[in-house]
Amino acid sequence: MKYQVTFLPQNVLTHVPGGMTVFNAANWAGLAIDSTCGGRGTCGKCKVRLADGANSITDADHRFLSPAELTDGWRLSCRAVMHGDCVVEVPRLMTSPKAALLGYGRHVALDPNVVKVFVRLAEPSLEDQRPDIARLRDALLVEGYEPRPIPAVLRALPRALRANDFAVTAVMCGEELIAVEPGDSTNRAYGLALDIGTTTVVGALVNLKTGAVEAVQSTLNGQAPFGADVISRVSHTMTEPDGLLTLQARIVDTVNSLLDQLIATSGVARDNIYEAVAVGNATMLHILLGIDPEPISVAPFIPAVTDALTLPASEIGAAGGLRLHPQARLTTLPHLGAYVGADIVGGILATGLARSHDDKMRLYIDVGTNGEIVIGSSQKTLATAAPAGPAFEGAQIKCGMRASAGAIEGVRIDDDVRLQVIGGVSPLGICGSGLVDAVAEMVRRGLVDPSGRLLRYDDVQGRLPDTLLERLVTIAGVRAFRLSAPEHSIVLTQQDIRALQFAKGAIAAGVQVLMAQLGVLAGDLHEVLLAGSFGSYINPASARLIGLVPWVPLERIVAVGNAAGEGAKMALLSFREREAASRIPGFIEYVELSGRPEFNDIFTDALAFPAPPVGAKPHARITA
Numbered sequence: 360m361k362y363q364v365t366f367l368p369q370n371v372l373t374h375v376p377g378g379m380t381v382f383n384a385a386n387w388a389g390l391a392i393d394s395t396c397g398g399r400g401t402c403g404k405c406k407v408r409l410a411d412g413a414n415s416i417t418d419a420d421h422r423f424l425s426p427a428e429l430t431d432g433w434r435l436s437c438r439a440v441m442h443g444d445c446v447v448e449v450p451r452l453m454t455s456p457k458a459a460l461l462g463y464g465r466h467v468a469l470d471p472n473v474v475k476v477f478v479r480l481a482e483p484s485l486e487d488q489r490p491d492i493a494r495l496r497d498a499l500l501v502e503g504y505e506p507r508p509i510p511a512v513l514r515a516l517p518r519a520l521r522a523n524d525f526a527v528t529a530v531m532c533g534e535e536l537i538a539v540e541p542g543d544s545t546n547r548a549y550g551l552a553l554d555i556g557t558t559t560v561v562g563a564l565v566n567l568k569t570g571a572v573e574a575v576q577s578t579l580n581g582q583a584p585f586g587a588d589v590i591s592r593v594s595h596t597m598t599e600p601d602g603l604l605t606l607q608a609r610i611v612d613t614v615n616s617l618l619d620q621l622i623a624t625s626g627v628a629r630d631n632i633y634e635a636v637a638v639g640n641a642t643m644l645h646i647l648l649g650i651d652p653e654p655i656s657v658a659p660f661i662p663a664v665t666d667a668l669t670l671p672a673s674e675i676g677a678a679g680g681l682r683l684h685p686q687a688r689l690t691t692l693p694h695l696g697a698y699v700g701a702d703i704v705g706g707i708l709a710t711g712l713a714r715s716h717d718d719k720m721r722l723y724i725d726v727g728t729n730g731e732i733v734i735g736s737s738q739k740t741l742a743t744a745a746p747a748g749p750a751f752e753g754a755q756i757k758c759g760m761r762a763s764a765g766a767i768e769g770v771r772i773d774d775d776v777r778l779q780v781i782g783g784v785s786p787l788g789i790c791g792s793g794l795v796d797a798v799a800e801m802v803r804r805g806l807v808d809p810s811g812r813l814l815r816y817d818d819v820q821g822r823l824p825d826t827l828l829e830r831l832v833t834i835a836g837v838r839a840f841r842l843s844a845p846e847h848s849i850v851l852t853q854q855d856i857r858a859l860q861f862a863k864g865a866i867a868a869g870v871q872v873l874m875a876q877l878g879v880l881a882g883d884l885h886e887v888l889l890a891g892s893f894g895s896y897i898n899p900a901s902a903r904l905i906g907l908v909p910w911v912p913l914e915r916i917v918a919v920g921n922a923a924g925e926g927a928k929m930a931l932l933s934f935r936e937r938e939a940a941s942r943i944p945g946f947i948e949y950v951e952l953s954g955r956p957e958f959n960d961i962f963t964d965a966l967a968f969p970a971p972p973v974g975a976k977p978h979a980r981i982t983a
Contacts, residue, residue: 363444366390367410368451373737376945381407381447382436386935387714387942391468392449395503398437398938399534402503405436411446414439459570459932462709462925463888471567472690472934473532473550473633476502477543480525491516495539499529506536511686515539532634533669533934537686547631549573551621551683552927553614554702555639555647556580557589557728558752558761559892560613561924564621564632570932573625578617581609582646587754588728589642593656596646604677606646611676618682632683635672636690636931638923640700640729641665644691647675658953660697667693667701667941692930692940696949698744703731705926706890708940710919713740713947719885720877722870724908725923726751726791726893730866733947734873741876743950745869750855750862751791751893757839758849760788767793767842767849768896772800775826776842786843789851792896797842797851798859799901802968806831806840809968811860813838813853860966863907868962869952870909876950881909890922906969 361374364384373388382398382405385391396402403423409432416429417438424433436447461467478498481487489497492508495516499506506529508516516539519527523541530538530548548567554560561577585595585606596602622629637644641662645652648668654661672681672689681689692701692708703725707713712721715737723733730747733740753759753766760766765787769779779793780786789797801807805822806814815838816831830841834850843849874880887908889897899916902908908916930937952958 362441364388364441365446367446367448369449375441375942377442379441379942380437381409381434381439381441381445383938383942384441385436385447385449387939389714390449391935392436394437394470395474396437396505398934399505400435400438401500401505403435404503406433407436407439407450408432408448409434409439409445410448411444414442461570461929461932463711463919463922465709465711465929467570467929467933467936469568469570470933470935471548471550471634471931472937473530473548473567474504475528475530475540475545475548476504477526477528477545478502480520480527482525491520495520495527495529495536499531499536504529504531506531507534508536509686512536512539530633532686532688535688537633537688538684544631547628549627549632550931551618551632551635552924552931553635553637553639554705554921554924554927555610555614555637555643556702557592557640557643558583558587560610560617561921562614562617562621563924563928564625564627565928565931567633567932572928573627574621576617576620576624578613578620581613582606585609587749587752589640589652590656592646593642593652596651597653603646603649603651607649607676610643610647611681615682629682630684633687634690634931635681635683635687636692636927636937638692638701638705638927640702641694641697642700644694644701648691649676655697662694662697665694665696665944667691667937690930690937692926692937693944695742695944695947696744696951698729699731699733699742699949702923703733703742704940704943705924705930706919706922707733707926707943707947708929708936709922709925710888712888713737713943714939720879720883721886721888722874722884722909723888723890723919723922724866724870724894725890726866726897726907727891728752728754730862730869732866732869732873734870734877734879735947739877740947741873741950742947743869743873743952745865745952747862747865748858750794750858753788753790753794755858756789756794756855757852758788758842759794759855760790762790762792762892762896766790767797769793769898770796770800770842772804772806772827774824776830778842786847786849788849789842791893792898794851794855794859795863795905795907796898796901798856799898799904801840801851801856802904807856807968809970811856811966811968813840813856859905860968863905864962864965867906867908867965868958871961871965872952872955872958873950874909881911884909884911885915887911887916888919888922889916890919892921894918895920904968904971906965906967910969910972
C-alpha cells in the first residue's frame with residue numbers, strides 16, 4: 360500500500376510504499392535531507408518534524424533529540440518509518456550539498472557509500488587501556504560513524520596504528536570498516552562504474568570526492584565466442600560441466616583488463632579504488648556472480664535473485680576476483696525481472712523517469728537483441744521486454760557487422776545513395792543504425808512498400824532515376840538492393856528487411872501493449888528516450904518512419920546514451936541514489952508479454968511500415 364507524503368516548506372508531494380523511511384521518501388522526491396552516516400541513525404543530522412502522522416520514538420531519536428523536541432514531533436528521518444499519510448517539515452540545509460551533474464541532466468548530491476575519515480587518536484596508557492578497535496570506534500562515533508570492522512582490519516590494526524603514531528585514515532564502505540591507512544589519505548578515493556553488456560563492457564573510473572570521471576573505456580565482452588546473445592550463453596552453462604565457471608572467468612578477465620586500461624590512462628592507484636557498482640541484464644550479472652542462470656531461460660523465467668547484492672570484489676570468480684583494493688566491495692543494482700535487468704533500473708535512475716514530479720509521460724526504449732521498454736510517470740510506470748532478435752546488432756544480416764570502423768552507420772537516398780561510414784574508410788558492412796536508416800530511406804523513396812516487400816525493377820521503372828533502378832539486383836534468386844559501389848558488394852536483401860521488420864515489430868508491439876494498458880496515445884508522450892549505444896546513433900526520423908517508435912514530433916525523440924552506465928555512476932557517487940534504485944522495482948509494474956493474448960495480433964500489425972499521420976511530414980533528416 361502507498362501513502363501520501365507532503366514535504367514542507369517545499370510543498371512537495373509524493374506517494375511511497377509503507378515501510379519506507381521519511382529520509383528515503385524525501386530522497387525519492389528529490390529533496391536532500393542532511394546526513395553523513397548514510398541514513399544509518401548514527402550521525403543525528405537528519406532530523407525533521409512530523410507535523411502530521413508522527414510515529415513511535417526509536418532509541419536513536421532518544422540519543423540525538425531532546426524530550427521537548429520529541430514531544431513537538433521531531434524525529435530522525437532515517438529511523439521514522441511510514442505507516443500512513445504524513446506531513447513532514449524539513450529544515451533548510453545550512454549549506455548546499457556538493458553535487459554533480461549526472462544522468463539525464465540531473466544534479467546528484469555527492470554522498471558516496473565509500474567514506475574516508477582522518478583521525479588522530481590518543482595513544483594508550485596505563486590510565487587509558489581501551490582496545491585499539493574501541494579507540495578507533497570512539498573517534499569515528501564522534502564524527503557520526505559506527506562501522507563494523509572486517510577481520511582484515513582487526514588483523515592489521517595494531518601495527519597500522521603504532522607505525523603511524525596513531526594518525527590514520529579509516530576507510531568505510533557502507534556499514535563496514537574495510538581499511539585503515541597511514542596518515543591522511545582522504546583526498547584519494549575512487550570507484551568503478553561497470554555496465555556489463557552482452558556484447559560490450561563499459562567501465563568508468565570515478566573520483567568519489569569530486570564526482571569527476573577520471574577515465575572511460577569499453578571493450579568486447581570476452582564471453583562473445585560462446586554466443587552472441589544471452590540464450591547462447593545460458594546454453595553453454597547447461598551443456599558444459601564447467602560452462603558457468605568458464606563464462607565467469609571470461610567476464611572477470613574482461614573487467615580486469617578494462618581496469619588495467621583505466622588505471623594506465625588515469626594514473627589512479629589500484630589500492631585507492633574501494634568499490635565497484637555493476638549494472639547489466641539479469642543473465643550477465645548472474646554469470647558475473649557465479650549464479651546459475653538456467654532458470655532465467657525457461658518458463659516461468661525465474662532469476663535466482665532480483666535484489667541488489669554487495670560482496671567482496673576479491674570473491675568474484677577465481678584467482679583473486681576483481682583487481683581493486685584488496686577489501687573493495689562490488690554492488691549490483693536490482694532487477695525488475697528476468698528480462699528487465701539492473702541496466703534498465705540504472706537507466707530509469709539516470710533519467711528520473713519514475714521520479715519526475717512534472718507528471719510528464721515518458722517512454723524509455725533500450726533497443727537491442729532484447730528490447731526493454733518502460734513507460735509512465737511518477738504516478739504509474741510499466742515495464743516489459745520484447746524479444747527483438749539480433750538485427751539491431753547487425754547480426755543475421757547478410758552484410759551486417761558491429762558498429763566499428765568500416766560499418767555503414769547512416770544512409771541517405773535521393774537521386775542516388777549516400778553513405779556515412781564509421782572511420783571514413785571504404786565500407787565493409789552495415790551496422791544497426793545504418794540498417795534502420797537504409798530501410799527507412801527505401802520506404803520513403805518507394806523502393807519498399809508498406810508490407811516490407813522490396814519492389815522489382817518493373818514495379819518502379821519510370822518512377823525512380825536509373826541510378827537507383829540499377830541497384831535493384833538478384834543474388835542467388837533473392838531480391839536485393841545494392842548500397843555500395845559494386846566492388847564493395849554490400850547489399851540489403853529481402854530477408855534483411857524482414858529481419859528488421861520482426862525486430863522493430865516486437866518492440867513496437869510491446870510499446871503498444873503498455874500504452875494501451877496505461878490508456879496513453881502517442882500525443883500524450885512528452886518524450887521518447889532512446890537508450891544504449893544503438894539508441895545514441897539511430898536517426899530519430901528513421902526510427903519513427905519504420906514504426907520503431909510512436910509518431911511524435913522529432914524534437915521529443917531524445918537519445919540518452921549509455922543511461923545504464925550513468926545510473927551506475929550515480930549509485931556509486933550517492934548512497935541516496937543507490938537507495939532510490941533499490942526502491943525502483945517497487946514502483947514499477949512488470950508486464951509479461953508472453954501472457955498477453957492480444958500480443959500476437961498487435962505484433963502482426965506492427966510488422967508493416969506505418970503511413971505517417973494525416974498532415975505529418977513523412978520524413979525529415981537530422982544532420983549533425
